[in-house]
Amino acid sequence: xxxxxxxxxxxxxxxxxxxxxxxxxxxxxxxxxxxxxxxxxxxxxxxxxxxxxxxxxxxxxxxxxxxxxxxxxxxxxxxxxxxxxxxxxxxxxxxxxxxxxxxxxxxxxxxxxxxxxxxxxxxxxxxxxxxxxxxxxxxxxxxxxxxxxxxxxxxxxxxxxxxxxxxxxxxxxxxxxxxxxxxxxxxxxxxxxxxxxxxxxxxxxxxxxxxxxxxxxxxxxxxxxx
Numbered sequence: 001x002x003x004x005x006x007x008x009x010x011x012x013x014x015x016x017x018x019x020x021x022x023x024x025x026x027x028x029x030x031x032x033x034x035x036x037x038x039x040x041x042x043x044x045x046x047x048x049x050x051x052x053x054x055x056x057x058x059x060x061x062x063x064x065x066x067x068x069x070x071x072x073x074x075x076x077x078x079x080x081x082x083x084x085x086x087x088x089x090x091x092x093x094x095x096x097x098x099x100x101x102x103x104x105x106x107x108x109x110x111x112x113x114x115x116x117x118x119x120x121x122x123x124x125x126x127x128x129x130x131x132x133x134x135x136x137x138x139x140x141x142x143x144x145x146x147x148x149x150x151x152x153x154x155x156x157x158x159x160x161x162x163x164x165x166x167x168x169x170x171x172x173x174x175x176x177x178x179x180x181x182x183x184x185x186x187x188x189x190x191x192x193x194x195x196x197x198x199x200x201x202x203x204x205x206x207x208x209x210x211x212x213x214x215x216x217x218x219x220x221x222x223x224x225x226x
Contacts, residue, residue, distance in 0.1 A: 004054055005061040005198065006045065006084065007190040010037045010077030011069030011097040012116075012162055017045055018190035019052065023198025025191035027052060037076035045080070059090055061206075063197035065188070066094040067215040068124050068141060069116075074214040082209045091206035093197040096215055098126040098141050100188050101161050103196055106130030110182075111138060111154040116161045117169075118143050124217050125149050127157065135196075143217040159183045 007018040007025075015033040018025045029048055033040055049056060064081035067074045078094075085092035102112035107130055115125040123146050127139035139152070153159075163185035200206070 002058075003060040004058055005063060005194060006059050006081075007063040007193040007197065008041065008045075008077045008081050009065040009097075009100065009188055009190045009193050010041060010073045011065045011067050011188070012073065013070070014162065014187060015041065015044070015073075015077075016188065016190035016193075017041070017048060018194050019048060019054070020191070020194035020198065023195045023202075025194045028189060028191045030187070030189055033073070035070065035073060037073045041076055041080050056084065057088055059084065059088055061085075061091045061093065061197075061201055063093050063095065063193050063201075064212075065097050065100055065193055066212070067097050068118070068217045069097050071214075071216070074216075078212065078214050082212055085209040091201055092209045092212055093200045093205065094207050094212050095193055095197050095200070096126070096141060097188070098124065099128060099137070100192055100196065101186075102126075102128040103132075103135070103192050104186060105158060105160055105184065106132045106135055108158055111157045113149070113153045113157040113159045114161055115149065115159055118217065121145065123149050125153070127153060132199075135199075141215065141217060157182075161185060163187055 005020045009016040016030040018028040062081045062085040098114035101114035105112050112128045115123050118124040122143050124143050126141040129136050129138050
C-alpha cells in the first residue's frame with residue numbers, strides 16, 4: 001500500500017486539508033469555513049479522498065494543527081484527526097498554528113515572529129528560526145499586549161501571520177517599538193502542515209491519539225472556571 005498522510009488545519013475561519021506522501025502534498029483544498037468546521041470538515045475530507053480513489057483505511061498518518069485559535073474550530077479539527085488516527089491505528093502528529101504561520105518563511109534569514117489577534121487587546125505570538133533543516137522554536141507560544149510583544153521579540157524579526165487577522169492593525173499606535181519592523185501576511189495551508197509534520201514523524205516524534213489536545217493560551221469562556 002502506498003503511504004498517504006492526511007493533514008487537517010481548522011485553527012481559524014480558513015480551513016485546509018491535504019493529502020501527501022512523505023510530507024509532499026499532491027492534493028490540497030483550502031476554503032473559508034466561517035466557523036462551519038464541524039459540518040464541513042468530514043465531507044471535504046471524503047470528497048478529497050474520493051477524488052483520488054483513496055479509502056480512509058489507506059491513510060498511514062494524520063497531521064493536525066493544534067492551535068491556538070478558535071475554540072470550536074480547533075476542537076472540530078483535532079477531534080476528526082484523533083478519531084481517524086485512533087480508528088485506523090495510524091500515527092498522529094500535532095503542530096501549532098503559530099509555527100505553521102512562520103514555516104513558509106523559514107529561509108528568509110531572520111527570526112520569525114508569528115502573531116495573530118487573540119481578543120481583549122492581546123496578541124498570541126511565538127518566535128522561530130530557520131532554515132528548514134535547522135528549524136527551531138526560539139520563544140514558545142504566549143499571549144501579551146502588542147507593546148509587550150514588540151519589546152520582547154528580536155529587533156530584526158519578520159512578523160508574519162494569517163492575512164485575515166489584519167496584522168497591520170496589531171502594530172498601529174505602538175510608538176517607537178514598532179518602527180522598522182517588517183510584516184508579511186499570508187494564509188496557512190495544509191501542505192505546509194504536511195511537510196513539517198512529516199519531518200516530526202520521520203524523527204520519531206509522533207503524538208498519542210488519546211491525549212493529543214488543542215493548544216489554548218486562554219481558558220474558554222464556557223465550562224468550569226477556576
